[in-house]
Structure formats: structure tokens, C-alpha cells
Amino acid sequence: MKLHFEENLIMAEPRLLDDQLCVAVYNANKRFNRFYMETLKPYNLTFPQYIALCALWENDKQTVNEIGEKLSLDSGTLTPLLRRLEQNGWVKRTRSKSDERQVIVRLSTKAKEQRDEIYQHVTDCQDLLAYDDVTYADSRSAVKDLSNRLASVDEHDLSSLA
Template sequence: MPKTKPIRLDGQLCFQVYSANKKFNHFYQQALKPFDLTYPQYIAMLTLWQYAPLSVKQLGEYLHLDSGTLTPLLKRLESHGWITRSRSESDERTVVIELTDDAKKKRDDVFERVNNCFDVLGLTPEEKEACSQTMSTIEQKLDLYNETQI
């Protein structure tokens, strides 16, 4: 008889994170629908609202995404009037992303919609901070583990 204790699905932290992620994606899908934004586009826009202009490489570093994943996302944002992309004057290999005036105007509307939806969770500021801190700790420990595996 094996000595290994069976692992139950409901006891798996990874499954809880996965399940919560799916629910958050649905939550944001509904919240962002009026703006025709997907969740990946939204997090790109959050980063750009905070730091633009950015190169594709810089945006990828913030979001932990490679240019192959970012390029189609950025093309869609550009075609919907959220951003512009242009070659850097100092280095033509670098693509610079800038916000359109329309994107700057819509920022507060997007924030208000997402913030209003977030209230649905009913988390106190302390609960939200505790969740954020726990997720940050998990990320850091996974980063350390992955670094030791290289």
C-alpha cells in the first residue's frame, strides 16, 4: 500500500488560484465589455496609463509577456483607437507605444466601471490588502523556486 497521501482537488492551492483566476476573468469580461477591452488589453492599458510612452519590450517586462504575445494584443488596441505604435527615432528596431487622446479621456470611465464592479466583492481594504500580500508572497516563492531550477 502506498504511503503517499492522496491529494484532493479542493485542497490544492494551485486549483484555488486557477479557479479564482477564471472567475476574475469572467468578472472583468463583464466590467470591460462596454469598452470593448479584454482583460489582457486592460492590464496593458493600466500599464500604459501609468507609464506611457513605453517600448514594446518595456511593456512586456511589466506584464511578463513576450513580443510575440504582445504584438497581436497591441494591434487590436491600435485598431480600436486606444494606442499608437511607431518606430523610435533613435533606434528603428524599437517600437514605441503611446496613448491616444481618446484613451486618455476614457481612462477615468474605465477605472470607475472596474472600481464599481470591484465593490461587488465586498472586501474590506484590510481583506483586499491581505489577499494582495498573500498573492505577492506566492509569486515571490515561485520566482525563487523557478530560479533554482534553471
């Protein structure tokens, strides 16, 4: 980034859109959403529903809060998502017997039976990206690093720059 001086102030030269990381991530996110919308269409699933199922395929029988922590979704977003999954026969929700405030989410038979087919379909679609294993791992690592760095920035630090 180039700096120039203006009346005793140091001013950063504006970055072009194509040079901004936030724009690259924003555009990739939009394209990923469209990609997964088409990929998951045969199963009548949205991307957030798919990742909720993935969390349950890894560990069935979780509370709404546990799923929310894994997916970084609050209960206001997750509850309607899980309700739609239940209405479409993917999960079953029940109140905990030990704590009525907690809702336990379990996979349905349908979700268990279709897991391998869905995983294979998603993998086949991801193969269209033509990533070799190393590039895939490097890309995933870079995105996780960016996410961790963003998570570590304190709101106080941001407000002190204003």
C-alpha cells in the first residue's frame, strides 16, 4: 500500500476493488452459495441445512446450542432451519427429559440412508473445481487462517481506529 502526505497527514492510497481481500471473499462467498444451491437442489436442501446435517452426521444427537456453536449460528437462525429440516423429514427434534429448555436434534432414517449419496454428489460437484489435494488443503487452510484472524480482532481495537 502506498502512502502519501497531505498537509502533515499520512494518507493511505485507496485500494482498487480487485486488490481488496474483502471483495475477493465476498465474491467467492456469493459464488459458493450459488454453487451449493445448485449442488443441493436434488435433495431440496439449502447450504445451511446441509452443514447442519454434516454436523449431525459427524455426531448424531446434539442440542441446538451444540450445533449452533459448531456452525457459528445463533438459535434465532438455527431454530427455523431445523424446523424446516424436520418438516422435510431430515431430523427429529425433542425436548430434553433432564432439561426442558434444551432441544435435542437427531437424524432421521431418511438422513442416515441418504448421507453417502449426498456426500458423493457434493464430492462429484466439488471435483468440477479441478483442485488437486494440495491446492484444496492450502485454500482451506488460508480461509481458516483468515477466519481465525478476523475472530481475534477485538471490537475495541476496531473502534479505537475510528
